[in-house]
Amino acid sequence: MMTDEVEDLSFPNAVISRVISDAIEDNITVSKDAKASIQRAAMAFILYTSVTANRFATESKRKTVNVQDIFKALQTNGFDMIIEPLQTTLEQYQSEMKKKKDLLKTAKIQDSSSTVTDTADEKEEHVDKDSSNTDIQMNESKTFEIDNELDTIDEKHDG
CATH class of the missing domain: 1.10.20.10 (Histone, subunit A)
Known part of the structure; x- marks a missing residue:
């Protein structure tokens, strides 16, 4: 069997x-x-x-x-001869995964602070709606940058 x-x-x-x-x-x-x-x-x-x-x-x-x-x-x-190259590759992989994790953590923190800021702004009587839209566009842009960085890390690891 x-x-x-x-x-x-x-x-x-x-x-x-x-x-x-x-x-x-x-x-x-x-x-x-x-x-x-x-x-x-x-x-x-x-x-x-x-x-x-x-x-x-x-x-x-x-x-x-x-x-x-x-x-x-x-x-x-x-197979002693492949241990050192494997250790090097493992260290590179772990480093890339740490970068990816840190980027995701940063993105979550930025999203959280953005939500808190947006909520505080909504409570004010004199909110400038154009500036709120700018904040949202900036947040989307940062998310896009982080997504691109994560894609780059994935490509390096896969390649």
Whole structure:
């Protein structure tokens, strides 16, 4: 039964093709069989690493595999050479996610303060409606800027 489950696991062909094309020269073609072999090797690597990492989590009396378990599994399985680049990539990812979180937090704070300001302005008898519209336009513009910044962070991470 486990064999059937393992055979059912696979990456989408487009992902495999993209990884292969990024890794080799443009003038080289890769056969279907070679792509299938790479896909099986990638799945075997992931399963082998996952099982080893799970063992480390279990030995530590945890039910959740953490990043340190993965790095320890890679080292145990003889993949020391990829640990440092993975740590660098992880740090970059965490930094980008922190920036994204901070931008969202800033946007929420700005929206909250805008709502408080708008409510206070509405209570005043002499509200200039044109300036209220300007405030709304500025808030929409800031939201647009933050959305663009988040899109840029996502593109860097995905690319």
